[in-house]
Amino acid sequence: xxxxxxxxxxxxxxxxxxxxxxxxxxxxxxxxxxxxxxxxxxxxxxxxxxxxxxxxxxxxxxxxxxxxxxxxxxxxxxxxxxxxxxxxxxxxxxxxxxxxxxxxxxxxxxxxxxxxxxxxxxx
Amino acid sequence: xxxxxxxxxxxxxxxxxxxxxxxxxxxxxxxxxxxxxxxxxxxxxxxxxxxxxxxxxxxxxxxxxxxxxxxxxxxxxxxxxxxxxxxxxxxxxxxxxxxxxxxxxxx
Numbered sequence: 001x002x003x004x005x006x007x008x009x010x011x012x013x014x015x016x017x018x019x020x021x022x023x024x025x026x027x028x029x030x031x032x033x034x035x036x037x038x039x040x041x042x043x044x045x046x047x048x049x050x051x052x053x054x055x056x057x058x059x060x061x062x063x064x065x066x067x068x069x070x071x072x073x074x075x076x077x078x079x080x081x082x083x084x085x086x087x088x089x090x091x092x093x094x095x096x097x098x099x100x101x102x103x104x105x106x107x108x109x110x111x112x113x114x115x116x117x118x119x120x121x122x123x
Numbered sequence: 124x125x126x127x128x129x130x131x132x133x134x135x136x137x138x139x140x141x142x143x144x145x146x147x148x149x150x151x152x153x154x155x156x157x158x159x160x161x162x163x164x165x166x167x168x169x170x171x172x173x174x175x176x177x178x179x180x181x182x183x184x185x186x187x188x189x190x191x192x193x194x195x196x197x198x199x200x201x202x203x204x205x206x207x208x209x210x211x212x213x214x215x216x217x218x219x220x221x222x223x224x225x226x227x228x229x230x
Contacts, residue, residue: 043223044210044221044222044223044224045167045210045212045221046221047212047218047219047220047221059217061217061218062218063218095166095167100169100172107155107172107173107214108155108214108219109157109169109172109173109212109214110157110159110167110169111169111178113166113167113168114166115166116166
């Protein structure tokens with residue numbers, strides 16, 4: 001069965017960086033885009049971007065360009081989200097989510113999600 | 124960006140009721156819309172994709188429809204397990220955007 005297991009909660013100071021991991025299993029990791037989505041406290045969802053696990057190619061939301069890096073390690077079927085220059089409004093739950101269709105016909109709706117990683121930015 | 128305006132923000136209903144949640148897109152989304160259910164402290168669950176296609180394993184009481192830039196999620200007969208928050212998401216254009224959510228409460 002498909003599983004997406006994320007790393008644990010993080011507390012960071014403003015200006016620091018955070019790296020969140022997402023270990024995927026139960027499907028062919030390189031066949032599906034891996035998206036990152038965040039949810040601020042009491043708020044809706046914000047799509048941050050995707051990584052193509054096959055090529056390493058990425059597409060980031062304009063809002064996060066320059067501060068975000070999405071990578072993957074195919075040997076351990078794990079994707080990573082790096083977010084730098086953290087601010088208090090980056091406090092959120094960060095989710096990885098698997099695209100529902102293979103890369104060739106990517107749909108950008110998300111059929112499996114990680115459990116979420118709480119990132120708290122506080123001085 | 125395509126803005127998704129979801130309504131109502133809160134909906135009170137009883138078991139057995141038929142309920143409808145609406146999402147209006149600021150631009151044509153051409154059927155590229157998904158609906159998710161989220162329960163407190165959990166990740167979202169995909170219910171509907173491509174505006175009206177039911178995800179595998181989702182009960183048939185859930186359905187979706189599209190009319191122009193307006194999308195609708197209908198639950199035909201509410202069950203106790205359905206009380207949760209529902210979100211729409213468009214994937215017609217970057218950045219992918221979500222509605223603000225509808226919290227479905229027990230009346």
